[in-house]
Amino acid sequence: TKQYLDLPVAPADIAFGLMTDFEADPHPKKVSMIAGAYRDENGDPWILPSVKEAKERLGEATHEYLGIAGSPTFTNLAKELIFGPIASSLQENAASIQAVSGTGANHLAATFLARYLRPKRVFIPSPTWINHKSIWEMAGVAVVEYPYYSHDTRELNVTGMLDALEHADPNDVVILQACAHNPTGVDLSKPQWTEVSNLVQRKKLFVVFDSAYQGFATGDVDGDAWVVRHFTETVLASGTHPGLCVAQSFSKNFGLYGERVGALHLVVPRHLSAQGALSELMLISRAEYSNPPQFGASIVETVLGDRGLRAQWKADLHTMSSRIQRMRGMLRQRLEKETLLDWSYIEKQIGMFSYTGLTAHQVDRLRREFHVYLLPSGRMSMCGLNEGNIDYVVCAIGEVVQ
Ligand code: PMP
Secondary structure, X not given: OOOHHHOOOOOOOHHXXXXXXXXXXOOOOOEEOOOOOOEOOOOOEOOOHHHHHHHHHHOOOOOOOOOOOOOHHHHHHHHHHHHHHHHHHHOOOEEEEEEEHHHHHHHHHHHHHHHHOOOOEEEEEEOOOOHHHXXXXXXXXXXXXXXXXXXXXXXXXXXXXXXXXXXXXXXXXXXXXXXXXXXXXXXXXXXXXHHHHHHHHHHOOEEEEEEOOOOOOOOOXXXXXXXXXXXXXXXXXXXXXXXXXXXXXXXXXXXXXXXXXXXEEEEOOOOXXXXXXXXXXXXXXXXXXXXXXXXXXXXXXHHHOOHHHHHHHHHHHHHHHHHHHHHHHHHHHHHHHHHOOOOHHHHHOOOOEEEOOOOHHHHHHHHHHHOEEOOOOOEEEHHHOOOOOHHHHHHXXXXXXX
């Protein structure tokens, strides 16, 4: 058995490793399209005006502890945001707990479900956010990848996805990203979601929705939550279903990345109560970090709890999502002119990322020869693009695809 003295040094996290390389790169034209963090038209981090105003209103906030489950005002507002009109019928049927952002919510879900649902396997999309696999492996559940994206068609592989989930057993867990799929930017249509929902009901699978981009994807907070609400209604109505949960992040839609704001909501069928589950979630939270961070949650609750600030926040979401959409259009148009190839999929994809289809070798050349940084998978964070660097990036891509 291994002990700490003979542990090999683990490879660095790909994205965080590249970010360090980027920081150290002295080239004046370097461009980072690595991180999933919004940048404004000058390439700078952006504090949302709604968040700025909330901070002013909060003034000299204290630094007291929150309770183990976090701020009840925050978790209620978070619940209303994701579940919309059905939130009011979830009194008994949902357990909501503040979490250490989306990562912490995913981790709480994995730890709790590994203990009490005891799935044989968890099904994650191929590809998906890199941390899903690590989080579930750490919880000791066997991870299986289901086909999600077809590199040939650059579209969803819905047949592959449904076929793979057909092989799941009752109480197995399926991870679904609610909108703006990371890293592909390809989402299911409503009819496709309905097919998945029917399968999940029939096979009694437990869905964990990962919702990291509500409102950020399209600017429409309700539209981006449609699938969560649709599945929740079917779970509530079911007599036999094990339930579902939603890991909710406020990193992107409030630009509060480093503040670690999130929540986990567990929903059970209408004839059951989720209050026992909440007490177990609190035991896990208490043992792991005692109570969640206070500052970011107080910003979110100030914004969501005030009609005027909420309207400003929706305008801020529109500012971010429409800038990204504009960049998609410009990138597609200029790449098509430069390379005479079809780049229409860049404009069809949604959210923060674009799956460019560039190979690992081409991505490597972009970094070495042009100081343009993407993930080796070809994932590009659209936020890194702006009118000041897009022509340089287009020229660089043009060179490596020749
Ligand atoms: N899920 C997905 C799909 C994501 O893309 C991210 C952020 N990259 C997260 C969860 C969690 O992020 P955070 O912990 O910052 O909320």
